[in-house]
Amino acid sequence: MRAAVLEEFGQPLVLRDLAVADPGPHEVLLHTAAVGLCHSDLHYMQGMRKIPLPGVLGHEVSGVVAAVGAQVRDLQPGDHVVGALSVFCGMCHQCLGGRFALCMDTEVKQPPGQARRLAHGGRPVSQVFNLSGFAAQMLVHRNALVRIRKDMPLDRAALLGCAVITGTGAVFRNAQVPAGASVAVVGCGGVGLAAVNGAAIAGAARIVAIDNVPAKLALARRFGATETLLASEGDVVARVQELTQGGVEYSFECIGLPATLEQCFRMLQPGGTATIVGLFGPGVKASIEGSEFFLEKKIRGSALGSARIREDIPRLVELYLQGRLNLDDMVSRRIRLDDINEGFAAMARGEVARSVVVFDGVGA
Ligand SMILES: NC(=O)c1ccc[n+]([C@@H]2O[C@H](COP(=O)([O-])OP(=O)(O)OC[C@H]3O[C@@H](n4cnc5c(N)ncnc54)[C@H](O)[C@@H]3O)[C@@H](O)[C@H]2O)c1
Ligand SMILES: [Zn+2]
Ligand SMILES: [Zn+2]
Structure with a gap:
């Protein structure tokens, strides 16, 4: 599947064809519908925080479930979902205290370089923020996802996963x-x-x-x-x-x-x-x-605004559908994955609220 890959800090992303693994027991494979360009991605591209390269960024995502692992009971193919980088285990000290965004379980919240979900030419590619949304497909832990109503437009739903929930x-x-x-x-x-x-x-x-x-x-x-x-x-x-x-x-x-x-x-x-x-x-x-x-x-x-994603994302969807949360004006530009570097240049120039990469035909 096609992905925009960070191969060198300070350099543009490069489009590559990556292999994606099959879902493990608690994992979900998604067709990416939309992914917003967040300034945190740009910080990582510029090397402000170092990660093992090559890697795939992108953490403000929506998608459609393509396949689920054997232990995933509450999602099925065709479901519409928003992904968030605050994947949580549900069992650690932070999760039990309701601070899901601070979950430190590194089995579930894997640091870049640990997951073996993406590869290029047989070599591992880092999954960043446990999502790697700058790609046509994503393989993620079930607890990174929240199912949303199907009447919620997926391009605007993507923004809920980072900018808006934060x-x-x-x-x-x-x-x-x-x-x-x-x-x-x-x-x-x-x-x-x-x-x-x-x-x-x-x-x-x-x-x-x-x-x-x-x-x-x-x-x-x-x-x-x-x-x-x-x-x-x-x-x-x-x-x-x-x-x-x-x-x-x-x-x-x-x-x-x-x-x-x-x-x-x-x-x-x-x-x-x-x-x-x-x-x-x-x-x-x-x-x-x-x-x-x-x-x-x-x-x-x-x-992430101390997000509790399973509570907060459905609430934000309701607020949008009632006309009280403005997402329409936040999407300044809809772009294709091929134009992602121009999207980041527009962000650096301060021109846009958000550019959103949309993948044709997903969720339509
Ligand atoms: N804490 C979190 O969980 C979390 C989550 C998401 C993003 N972030 C961070 O939040 C920040 C904002 O992200 P974003 O995607 O909205 O970025 P952005 O680039 O879209 O927006 C930054 C805005 O700041 C303005 N700006 C820059 N310098 C300024 C100055 N000196 N005075 C006044 N305005 C100035 C720019 O014109 C721009 O409108 C980034 O640092 C990002 O990494 C943090
Ligand atoms: Zn972000
Ligand atoms: Zn936890």
């Missing part, structure tokens, strides 16, 4: 934004727009969207932003404080830069919470003014 989960599960709250979202790509949308669904009164690309700010209004700020025009923190009379109650960093992490902490009013969603390379540090902790400001991380 951005909305940061609001609903991590920060637990209450109705009437004031919120700022720094970075309005796929993840940040989903956070803006989540804040609107939660009933936040003020939602300040911040980005350094004007088109992203116009888009953020369609997701529920009440105010927008162009990051390049002056002091972001001072302007947020001025707009909100002393700072926001909740801020969300959706880029992955020390400077914007620091901004997110400083723009809080006393007692506020900054949720850091952006991904940082190993060793990257940010600086926080210690005296601000006396103001009971809080800062916290987020792994």
